[in-house]
Amino acid sequence: MSIKFSTKGQTLSALSSKITRAKIASLVIFTVEDWQKDKEACLLECLDLGPSPWIVRSSSLKEDTEYYSSAGKYISLLDIGKNNLEWAINKVILSYESDSSNNEILIQKQLKNVICSGVVFSHDPNTSAPYRIINYSDGPDTTIVTSGKGGKVWQQAAFAGTQNNYKFKDLMLLVEELLIIFEHHPLDIEFCIIKSKKKEILYLLQVRPLVLDRLPQSNIEQKQSLKQIEEWLEEHMKPHPFLYGKTTIFGVMPDWNPAEIIGIRPKPLALSLYRELITDSIWAYQRHNYGYRNLRSFPLMSSIYGLPYIDARISFNSFIPSDLDLRLAEPLVDYYLAKLIENPELHDKVEFDIVFSCYTLDLPQRIQCLSERGFKTEDQQIILDSLRRLTSNLIKPEIGLINNDFNKLNTLKERRDNLMHSDLDIMEKIFWLLEDCKRYGTLPFAGLARAAFIGMQLLKSLISVNILTVDEYHYFLSSIATVSSDLLRDRSKLDKKSFLANYGHLRPGTYNIAMPRYDEEADSYFNWQEKLHFKPKQDFVLSGLQNKKINDLLSQNNLGFDSERLISFIKNSIQMREKAKFEFTKNLSDILSLITRVGIQYGFSKEQLSYTNIATYREFTISDMNRKESLKRCIENGKSNYALTEKVSLPLLITSPCNVWGFEWNEVKPNYITHKSVTANVTNIEEKSKLAGSIVCIHTADPGYDWLFSYSIAGLVTEWGGANSHMAVRAGELGLPAIIGAGQQLFLKCSTANKLFIDCSTRIAIVIS
Numbered sequence: 001m002s003i004k005f006s007t008k009g010q011t012l013s014a015l016s017s018k019i020t021r022a023k024i025a026s027l028v029i030f031t032v033e034d035w036q037k038d039k040e041a042c043l044l045e046c047l048d049l050g051p052s053p054w055i056v057r058s059s060s061l062k063e064d065t066e067y068y069s070s071a072g073k074y075i076s077l078l079d080i081g082k083n084n085l086e087w088a089i090n091k092v093i094l095s096y097e098s099d100s101s102n103n104e105i106l107i108q109k110q111l112k113n114v115i116c117s118g119v120v121f122s123h124d125p126n127t128s129a130p131y132r133i134i135n136y137s138d139g140p141d142t143t144i145v146t147s148g149k150g151g152k153v154w155q156q157a158a159f160a161g162t163q164n165n166y167k168f169k170d171l172m173l174l175v176e177e178l179l180i181i182f183e184h185h186p187l188d189i190e191f192c193i194i195k196s197k198k199k200e201i202l203y204l205l206q207v208r209p210l211v212l213d214r215l216p217q218s219n220i221e222q223k224q225s226l227k228q229i230e231e232w233l234e235e236h237m238k239p240h241p242f243l244y245g246k247t248t249i250f251g252v253m254p255d256w257n258p259a260e261i262i263g264i265r266p267k268p269l270a271l272s273l274y275r276e277l278i279t280d281s282i283w284a285y286q287r288h289n290y291g292y293r294n295l296r297s298f299p300l301m302s303s304i305y306g307l308p309y310i311d312a313r314i315s316f317n318s319f320i321p322s323d324l325d326l327r328l329a330e331p332l333v334d335y336y337l338a339k340l341i342e343n344p345e346l347h348d349k350v351e352f353d354i355v356f357s358c359y360t361l362d363l364p365q366r367i368q369c370l371s372e373r374g375f376k377t378e379d380q381q382i383i384l385d386s387l388r389r390l391t392s393n394l395i396k397p398e399i400g401l402i403n404n405d406f407n408k409l410n411t412l413k414e415r416r417d418n419l420m421h422s423d424l425d426i427m428e429k430i431f432w433l434l435e436d437c438k439r440y441g442t443l444p445f446a447g448l449a450r451a452a453f454i455g456m457q458l459l460k461s462l463i464s465v466n467i468l469t470v471d472e473y474h475y476f477l478s479s480i481a482t483v484s485s486d487l488l489r490d491r492s493k494l495d496k497k498s499f500l501a502n503y504g505h506l507r508p509g510t511y512n513i514a515m516p517r518y519d520e521e522a523d524s525y526f527n528w529q530e531k532l533h534f535k536p537k538q539d540f541v542l543s544g545l546q547n548k549k550i551n552d553l554l555s556q557n558n559l560g561f562d563s564e565r566l567i568s569f570i571k572n573s574i575q576m577r578e579k580a581k582f583e584f585t586k587n588l589s590d591i592l593s594l595i596t597r598v599g600i601q602y603g604f605s606k607e608q609l610s611y612t613n614i615a616t617y618r619e620f621t622i623s624d625m626n627r628k629e630s631l632k633r634c635i636e637n638g639k640s641n642y643a644l645t646e647k648v649s650l651p652l653l654i655t656s657p658c659n660v661w662g663f664e665w666n667e668v669k670p671n672y673i674t675h676k677s678v679t680a681n682v683t684n685i686e687e688k689s690k691l692a693g694s695i696v697c698i699h700t701a702d703p704g705y706d707w708l709f710s711y712s713i714a715g716l717v718t719e720w721g722g723a724n725s726h727m728a729v730r731a732g733e734l735g736l737p738a739i740i741g742a743g744q745q746l747f748l749k750c751s752t753a754n755k756l757f758i759d760c761s762t763r764i765a766i767v768i769s
Contacts, residue, residue, distance in 0.1 A: 002183050005209055009059035010108035015204065018181060022175035022191070022202040025108045026050075031060065049109045052081040056088040059085045059104035060096055063208070078110060078143070101271035111203060111213035114386045117142040117192035118151060121210055122175055128186075128216045129647040130158035132175055134168060135648035142192055142205075151451065153745070155649060156662030157226055158219040170202045178207055186210035202392065202591065217647050219613060225648055226660045229305055233657040236302070240313075243298075244320070245333035249311030249340055250654040253722065253741075256283060257313040258301055259652075260348075260700050260741070262511050262527055265645060268638040269595075270511035271308060272549030275301060276434065276614050277442045277588065279310075285316060290401065291390040292357075293320040293329075295555070309654065311584045312340060315350070321358045321386040323506035328379055332356075335373050343670040344653050348722040348741050351453050356383065358454040359391035360461035361553050391458075391504055392560045394451060402451045402569075405444035406576045412440035416587055427620040427627075430594050433587045434614070441584030443579070452577040456572035456723075459533035459751035467549050472540075473675050477732040478656040479540035480571050482578040484706050484730050491710050493533035496522065505589040508685075508704040513592045514606045518707065525707040527688070532710060602628040604635065611638030668743030671723045672729040672760040679768065680714040682750065695758065701727045709734060715758055716740070717765075719747035739765060 003014045009029035013189065016024045030042045058074035075095045075464065079575055089105055098102050118136030123129065123714045137151040139441075154168060171191060178187055189313055190205040217493055237247045252259035253589040262270045279301035284316070288294045295318045302309050308688035316336040320329050339354050341348065346353045353560065367380050393399055415436050419429055440501055462468040490499055504519025519527055542550070550563035555652060561569075595617065599609045612634045620627055651663035685698055685708065695715035696708060706717075713736070721727050731738035737760050742750060745766065755768035 001479075002181055005182070005185075007059045007061060007104050007106050008057065008063060008208070011107070011207060012204070015207065017179070019174070019177055019204065019472055021170060021177045022204040022634050024204050029144055031101060032096075032103045032105070035089060035093070035105065036101070039086070044088075046085060046107050047082070049107065052085075053079045053110040054081075054082050054085065055107040055108050056085070056092055057111045058092050058095060058110065059106040060098070061100055061103055062096075062098060073700035080110075097666055111142075111192060111194050113195045113527045114140045114142055114159055114192050117198070117205075118190075119500050120171060120175060120189045120191065121187070122179055122189070123210060123212060123216050124155075124649060125210060127210060127647050127649070128212045128214045129515045130219050130222055131650065132156050132158065132160075132172060134171065144407050149689045152667040155182045155660070155665065157222055157660070159223045159226075162663035170200075171278050174202060174204065175761060176553050182207075182209075183635075186212055186216055216583055217706070222647065225305065225644060226583045229648070229650070229660045230657045231525075231560070233654065233660065236311075237657065243313055243317050243333075244330040245313040248336065249337055250304065250309035250312055251340075252307075252309060252310055253308045253720070254312050254340070254350045255318075256300060256310060257348065257720070257725065258310065260718075260722065260725055261702060262308060263509075264720075265701055266308060266511070267514075267644060268306070268511055268610050269610050269614065270509075271303060271306070272614040273511050273588070273591075275299070275303075277584075278446070282396070282442050286443055289321070290447055290450050291393060293322050295451045304650065304654075306649045307642055307648065307650060308599055311649075312337060312350070315571055316355060318353075319355045319414060321390045324386040325382050327711065328382060331375065335370065335375075338373075340653070345453065347653050347666070347668070348671075348720075349669065352441050352457065352723055353462070356387060356393075358457055359384070359387040359557070359559065360457050360464075361460040361557065362464035364557075365464075365717065386451060388558065391454060392646050393560050394454060395559075395565060397561075397565065402448055402573060402576060405447040406580070409443040409580055412436055412583055412587065415440065420590065421768045426594055426598060427617060427675070429656045430591055430598075430617050432620040433591045433594070434618070437584055437587035437591070437627055439579070441587055445584050446683055448573060448577040448580045451569075451573040455573040458566065462550070465549075465553060467546055467553075470675060474735070475541045476734060477729075479537050480574055481537045482575055482729070482733060483582040484578060484703070484709070485537065485733060487706050488532070488709055489534045491526070492532040500643065505586045506704045506706065507589060507592075508702070508707075509700075510588060510702045513593075513595060513610050515704070517589055518594070520703075524688075526710060530710075537669050540576070574586055578726075578729070578767050584719065585703060597629075598627075599760040602631055604631060608635050611635045611642060614639065665744060666748070668741065670742045670746060670763070671721065671728055671740040672758075673728055673738040673740055674735055675733065675761040676737040677757070677759040677761065678715045680755070683752045684751070695750075695756050697747065699747070709736075715756075717742055717747060717750045717756075717758075719744065 005011055009027065010028060011028060012024055019122065028045050028049060035042050049654045055076060055078050057076040060074055063074060070310060075092055077091060080088045092105055116136055116138050120132060120134045122132060124131045124133060125425065135151050136168040152216055176187065186365060188208045188210040190364050192203050193203060194201050194203065239246055252264055258274065262274050267680055269463060280294060283300050284298060295314060298314045300310060300314055302311055313333065336355050340350065348693060351560050356363065364384060367384060370380055372552045392400055419432055459473065461627055463473055487503055492504060500519040500522055507515045507517045511517040544594060547563045550566065554566065595609055599605060609641035612631060616634045651659050652666050664696040678695065679693045680693060683694040683696060685696060691713055693712065693714050694718060697717045698705065699719045701718050716727065716728055716731055716736060716738040718740050719742055725740060728740045732738065739758060749767060750765055751768040757766040757768055
């Protein structure tokens with residue numbers, strides 16, 4: 001039953017009499033030698049395929065081997081007729097690098113009425129896990145996927161069967177049949193589906209070995225992992241007596257955006273630090289302090305097999321104002337959950353486009369959508385009044401919430417300086433840096449970040465009520481001086497030593513111990529010979545008429561503050577948030593540096609330490625346990641668990657436990673920053689000599705990546721990032737055209753291009769070459 005891989009043509013020929021789950025279009029195969037000896041005989045053989053059009057395909061000895069596929073290396077030509085058949089065959093032969101006369105040419109009848117086509121992998125090429133990954137496109141064009149133009153992606157586990165996606169039932173059965181024929185060698189399969197007399201017919205276009213860099217995971221091991229996750233989800237998606245909402249959704253970006261900050265597969269140390277400093281309790285304490293419901297005993301982020309996911313039900317509960325009539329809380333949370341399910345592309349914009357978390361000047365109009373969900377007019381008014389009180393209390397100067405939080409940063413700095421100059425044991429320093437970071441760093445940062453979100457929503461509402469234009473909105477943001485613009489200013493005027501004294505703690509991947517700080521590898525981040533020219537910020541001033549309109553609206557909405565206070569609040573909250581982020585990351589960076597010193601003392605590298613857990617270091621301060629042996633066990637356990645984490649893939653949004661077995665890769669709604677356009681070459685952060693004048697593509701970007709802006713880049717594309725994320729703020733501040741949170745498919749399209757056109761005003765990205 002089994003066969004061996006051969007050339008593209010010979011493999012298809014051998015399969016034509018063996019497979020039962022699909023058809024193979026009739027074909028003709030001849031070698032270069034055959035063509036050179038008797039061209040006419042080869043052409044006559046092609047005519048036996050029937051009327052044109054035909055497709056002339058490469059079938060080289062150097063493609064589709066067990067060690068390399070050479071996919072797309074040689075050309076294939078579509079829509080070939082009798083008049084250009086000879087030309088097409090010669091064109092394919094010329095594309096071969098080798099002059100071997102045994103190379104083949106494959107000619108097949110071109111299929112008509114194609115309704116779907118694409119490529120399916122039997123295994124994930126990144127992890128070697130047995131996920132069937134289908135990249136497909138609907139419609140007659142069979143080149144969309146194979147040419148890299150895009151398409152949709154469906155992914156399912158080996159044991160998922162066909163219940164999750166009936167559309168690909170026959171294709172999944174074909175994959176299993178081919179795996180048996182090729183003795184379970186990982187496969188790369190091209191297919192199409194045609195419509196014939198109201199019947200859909202699956203065609204196999206090609207099968208080649210999928211070359212992996214490690215042994216594939218067994219189907220059984222994957223099944224055990226996913227079953228464990230499914231059972232955990234079934235328990236945690238049930239109704240909870242202390243939470244509103246009948247179920248929940250887990251996502252990688254709603255609220256505190258772990259995918260952006262620590263990545264979708266963070267190492268254990270980064271994950272444990274993010275939980276300790278933000279998502280276990282700090283987030284809820286500060287949200288409650290700002291007038292929302294008390295969720296202090298609920299961790300916001302779950303670790304699902306080592307993958308960080310935000311519990312959307314907990315998040316949505318936390319946006320319920322503390323004084324809201326409780327009878328409205330349950331239907332409001334259910335509304336938020338339903339809207340996210342219906343609009344998964346908003347998963348990184350829940351605070352702007354899903355929840356009502358503050359009062360804005362356009363809220364009375366926006367909130368009317370609740371009528372469709374059964375909320376009465378008087379109920380909507382109750383919600384409006386509650387959000388008005390919350391927002392007004394935050395912005396009124398006499399209450400001073402954000403000023404109180406901002407002043408805590410001085411305490412953080414003072415205590416850090418005293419601590420680092422003390423004679424305390426290194427573990428004690430780690431412990432107190434961590435405790436201070438929470439109490440005087442991330443706690444006020446969480447509040448200031450909430451205030452900045454509210455400020456941004458109020459600013460955007462000025463567009464909705466026709467007081468600001470979109471251009472004025474971007475100009476306003478670009479006028480705000482933050483720590484990040486201070487960095488560029490100081491880079492232009494300070495010497496290397498002075499600059500690093502201020503900014504040396506920053507590191508790309510703030511929570512990643514393996515990434516060096518600026519002051520550890522300064523020359524790898526900055527070109528110190530290049531003279532930078534800093535352009536000072538231009539003030540944004542509202543016109544008298546705009547001020548009057550804002551004051552009139554603020555008065556009509558009974559908000560209790562004027563235009564001057566509103567604009568001041570928006571600017572200050574953004575500046576304070578960025579400053580707080582800058583300050584608390586000093587503690588965090590010092591913690592990672594001290595852990596590195598611990599590793600050196602006991603013979604562990606940064607890479608090994610990345611598998612530890614911050615709880616281990618806390619334990620060292622209250623226990624006389626053997627530190628070296630404890631770290632060794634922690635590293636071994638972390639590595640073992642992370643090896644399993646690497647093999648698991650889950651959707652960006654988990655809306656049902658069954659999602660673990662199969663899911664569509666969600667289309668996302670990217671954040672286009674500014675209204676500018678740019679055409680430039682594409683590069684990545686590794687090619688520093690090419691950064692200036694290029695569009696830079698990077699998966700995630702936190703404050704540690706601000707060194708990028710010292711290179712005068714032309715544009716920026718990130719895979720992850722929210723509308724109010726650090727890089728969205730930075731791009732807006734600099735007036736830099738950017739796509740923040742492009743998502744997996746658009747990011748792949750941009751990052752693999754040589755040259756790219758981005759138009760932020762029309763929200764498009766076009767590959768030029």
